[in-house]
Every structure is written in structure tokens, then in C-alpha cells.
Amino acid sequence: MFSVSLWNYSLSINPNVTESTFGLIVGANSFAQAIAAPIFGYWSNRIENVKLPLFIGLLFMVSGNILYSILPLFDTSAYSWLIVARLLTGIGAGNSALIRAYASQSSSSEDRSKAIAWTTAGDTLGTTTGPLIQLFFLPLGKEGLELFGFRINMYTSPALFACFIDLMGIVIVSRFFVEDYSMLRYEQKGLDSNMMHPCWTAVGVCVVTRYSQALLLSTFDGVGSSFASMMFGFTEEETVRNNNFSISVQAAIGLLVYFSFIYFNLGRRIAMRTSVLVALLCFILYHCLTFAYPFYDLHVKLASPDVKGRQFGVCESSRFTWCTSLTTYHPLVFYISYLTFVGGFFPIINIALTTLFSKVIGPRAQGTLQGLFQVAGCISKMSSPTILGSTYTVGGPRLVWILQITQLISVLFLWIIFRRKMIGMQERVDEQLEKECKDCEEKEDKTKLEILIWATGERCKA
Incomplete structure (x- = not known):
């Protein structure tokens, strides 16, 4: 949401920021995602649960956005804390792989692309509307408003709004998200x-x-x-x-x-x-x-x-x-x-x-x-x-x-x-099954062929 103004915000808290040091700020988010994504995924697999890692990821994003919005309070050390804020939001964003994982695990093979389209459409909608939402905060200007010693301006307000969105996500995940793996277990049987x-x-x-x-x-x-x-x-x-x-x-x-x-x-x-x-x-x-x-x-x-x-x-x-x-x-x-x-x-x-x-x-x-x-x-x-x-x-x-x-x-x-x-794995299994059935027919191994027909629900016979 606030990536468009990141360069100007960096200059406002540290006028000596160069293009090379700004690259560290930008890259910190992707670096944290690269580390966090497989960790979140492994953790989710181990506990056989998506809800808790999603919840923790959203908490990281909230903390990163809060830190981003209060950077002017840190004076000379604000640049270092900006990198920390980007790292925290990057760690939180690492949980997005879990959304694709759950969409894949909870949908049938035939409807998989439909489920993936829903998750990808959400990413596109967020990426598109994020910069547009920031336009609504431009009238605040660089000075903005001061509230309880905290300055709300065109740079900090988008981060606060992002916190609100993240908190809404936490509420939705906590109260309305119910994991259902019945389709996964059904497809595993075959x-x-x-x-x-x-x-x-x-x-x-x-x-x-x-x-x-x-x-x-x-x-x-x-x-x-x-x-x-x-x-x-x-x-x-x-x-x-x-x-x-x-x-x-x-x-x-x-x-x-x-x-x-x-x-x-x-x-x-x-x-x-x-x-x-x-x-x-x-x-x-x-x-x-x-x-x-x-x-x-x-x-x-x-x-x-x-x-x-x-x-x-x-x-x-x-x-x-x-x-x-x-x-x-x-x-x-x-x-x-x-x-x-x-x-x-x-x-x-x-x-x-x-x-x-x-x-x-x-x-x-x-x-x-x-x-x-x-x-x-x-x-x-x-x-x-x-x-x-x-x-x-x-x-x-x-x-x-x-x-x-x-x-x-x-x-x-x-x-x-x-x-x-x-x-896909199911198609690979079907190809292997078809090959074994043909081998049995060529070798006239009727016993093994009957076993294959029985074990595969007559798919081999078909």
C-alpha cells in the first residue's frame, strides 16, 4: 500500500539515504519473505493446521506496520528501525503461501484452478487498490496532524490503515475460518x-x-x-x-x-x-x-x-x-x-x-x-x-x-x-496403472489383472 511513497518517507526520516541503501530497505521485505515462507509452511505441515500460522503472520504484519508508522519518534536511528519494520512485514507476508496451500488441499482436483483463481484475484485486488487507497491520504501532507505526540501524515497514515486491515484479517481468521480437509482425505484414498x-x-x-x-x-x-x-x-x-x-x-x-x-x-x-x-x-x-x-x-x-x-x-x-x-x-x-x-x-x-x-x-x-x-x-x-x-x-x-x-x-x-x-500426481498414477494393466494383458497374467481391477475400483478394466 505504501510502497509508492517509501522513497520519500525514507528521505524524510534520513535525508542522507542513497539509492544503494534504499535497496536494502526494499529488499528487506523480500528477504524476510524468502526465509519465513518455508518456515511457516513446514510449521503448518507439522501441526497439521493453517489457522495458527496465518494468525501469527498477521500479528507480525501488524507489528511491522505500527513500527513503520512511528519511525519519526526514533530520530537518528529511524533508518535502522525502518529496515526492522520491513523485515517484520516481510515475515508476516510469508504466510501467503499457506493460503495457496489450503486452497489446494481443500479443493478437488477438478475445481483446483477455480480455488487458485480466488486467491490470486485477492492478491491482484490488493496490489491494485493499495496504491489507489494511498491517494486518499495525500491531503494530509508531510506535516499532517499531531495526536498525543504522534504525527499522522501522508506517510504514516497508510501504515495505520494497513494495521486496521490486518486486524480485520485476524478477526476473520479467528472467528470465521474453519479448516476442512475432507476433500484431501477423499483424494488420498484413491x-x-x-x-x-x-x-x-x-x-x-x-x-x-x-x-x-x-x-x-x-x-x-x-x-x-x-x-x-x-x-x-x-x-x-x-x-x-x-x-x-x-x-x-x-x-x-x-x-x-x-x-x-x-x-x-x-x-x-x-x-x-x-x-x-x-x-x-x-x-x-x-x-x-x-x-x-x-x-x-x-x-x-x-x-x-x-x-x-x-x-x-x-x-x-x-x-x-x-x-x-x-x-x-x-x-x-x-x-x-x-x-x-x-x-x-x-x-x-x-x-x-x-x-x-x-x-x-x-x-x-x-x-x-x-x-x-x-x-x-x-x-x-x-x-x-x-x-x-x-x-x-x-x-x-x-x-x-x-x-x-x-x-x-x-x-x-x-x-x-x-x-x-x-x-498431476493423479494423472501420473493413472498412467502407471494403465501401463501395468497392459503388461498384464500382454503377459496374460489374469490373476494380477483381476487384483488390479479389484484394487482400483475397475479403473483398470475401463
Whole structure:
């Protein structure tokens, strides 16, 4: 909610904060999530309970937001306490893997994508409305109001509102959340105990894909604003307006996709493995369409050497050697391609990948592995500023695009090579059963065939 104003808030409590030290503040949240997510998951599996870890995670978030809102009281040590606040909220956010785990464990295999769509839609709604809610606190200004020696301003009030939301979550979890694993126990009955181990190759491919997916999104978060301003000659106001508009449209498309999966239960009609492959192909196509090819006629505007300070809408050739050769194209090509191929297929891969990952794990406690799945995204968020920032400095948008195309093609090849392994546990058991039945028929082992028919409820006979 308050990530947009984090930089300004950091400067208000410590004017000496630099971009590198600010990176520690931003990365603290993802680092804490990466540590906490598998711990919450393992703890949930051990106690066979999701409610208590969810409750504890929300308490961490409340404490982190309270600390964030009272930072001006710490004077010179406020910067250190800001990192602590970010760590606390990151630890609390680590419990989000439990929500996916419970959605997977409490839903049937056929309705899994519908359950995942509900949880993912909640994430999207929160991510979208968070920055918008902050706009309501802007009239308070930097000075704000003083209440009992505590200052409530445009920076601290969003954190207090976040505390209120977290407390509401605690009440809902405590009073209304009832765990029900009847569907999990039902699906476990249909599986041979010897087949209850997930395919670790498929688990690894899903985790790598999650990292790739988060790295793709980090491109727009990290260099999106500077890219749009430089490539299309936008002023500062135009950059903010166009980016906010594209984010809003992307969020609307995402919610439309999620609720389509919920209302029409598209997961029963669309193969999850195919959905991931199509989404990866669309991401590659997006980068191919928006690549700044050298044979284009238009070139970016170069910064004036006579103007000091930061300039918008130009490429600073004094800083980047690639500016003089960088070509550009019409901004509509970029935004239409982005909203169509990324905005349209990112929510699809969100649902498909998470659904398939839960099916690969199978009907079992999923907390630890769902935590590992979340860790992949957190590591990507921590490493992407360095990877993408250094790549952008050396080679500009072209090299960043080449990096993304390379990593997306690599992930796509993994899915093609291991496509037979990228199936749910139940489907894997059925394939093994079919193979054993055929072996019995070929060897004319009627006794074993009858045993298989009896043990599997005549699925083998069918």
C-alpha cells in the first residue's frame, strides 16, 4: 500500500539515504519473505493446521506496520528501525503461501484452478487498490496532524490503515475460518501409498518458472518508467499518467481473467500445461514485437549537454554509450503488445502454474513446498534490481530484452523436454496403472489383472 511513497518517507526520516541503501530497505521485505515462507509452511505441515500460522503472520504484519508508522519518534536511528519494520512485514507476508496451500488441499482436483483463481484475484485486488487507497491520504501532507505526540501524515497514515486491515484479517481468521480437509482425505484414498511422492523434476521446473515469471514482472517495475520516458520522449507527467493507465488496464484484464476462471470454471476446459506453454510463447512474442531493432528509422532523442540535472524524454549519452544507436517505435506498439500478451496471459500463467504445481505435489500437506514456490519469487525480486539494472546500464533496453527472451526460451525448453513429467500426481498414477494393466494383458497374467481391477475400483478394466 505504501510502497509508492517509501522513497520519500525514507528521505524524510534520513535525508542522507542513497539509492544503494534504499535497496536494502526494499529488499528487506523480500528477504524476510524468502526465509519465513518455508518456515511457516513446514510449521503448518507439522501441526497439521493453517489457522495458527496465518494468525501469527498477521500479528507480525501488524507489528511491522505500527513500527513503520512511528519511525519519526526514533530520530537518528529511524533508518535502522525502518529496515526492522520491513523485515517484520516481510515475515508476516510469508504466510501467503499457506493460503495457496489450503486452497489446494481443500479443493478437488477438478475445481483446483477455480480455488487458485480466488486467491490470486485477492492478491491482484490488493496490489491494485493499495496504491489507489494511498491517494486518499495525500491531503494530509508531510506535516499532517499531531495526536498525543504522534504525527499522522501522508506517510504514516497508510501504515495505520494497513494495521486496521490486518486486524480485520485476524478477526476473520479467528472467528470465521474453519479448516476442512475432507476433500484431501477423499483424494488420498484413491492413491497408492507408494505413489505419494511428487515428481521432483516437475517441482523443480515449476519453481524455475516461478522465478522466470517474477523476473519478467520485475522488468516493468525496475526499468519501466525510465524506459517509457526515454523511448517515447514522454515528460515526467506523461510517463506517470501512461504507466498508471497501463497498470490500471492490466489489473482490470487480470480481474476479468480470474473471475472468468471462477464463474465459468475454465480450469475444467483448459489444460494447465498447455496454458503455461502458450503464456510463455506470448511473453516471447511480446519481447519480439517491442524489440528496438537496428533497422528502424526513428531514433531516441539525446539529452542536451548544456542542461544540468535529470532530463525526461531523452537518452543521456553522457552516461550510456548505447544511446546514439538506439532506435524507437510508436508507443502504441509497446502498450498494445504489453496489455495483450503480458496483461492478458500473466494472470493465466498465474493460475495455470500454481494449479499444476499443487497437482504435482498431490493430495498431501503442501505448506513447505508452497513456501519454496514463494521463495523463488522472493529471490527473483531481490536479485532482479542488480541483474536488470546492470544489464540496462551496459546494453540498454536491447540487452534487457535479449536477456528476457533468452531466459523465457530456456524455461520453454524445460517444459518441452519434461512435458511428460509436467502432470498431476493423479494423472501420473493413472498412467502407471494403465501401463501395468497392459503388461498384464500382454503377459496374460489374469490373476494380477483381476487384483488390479479389484484394487482400483475397475479403473483398470475401463
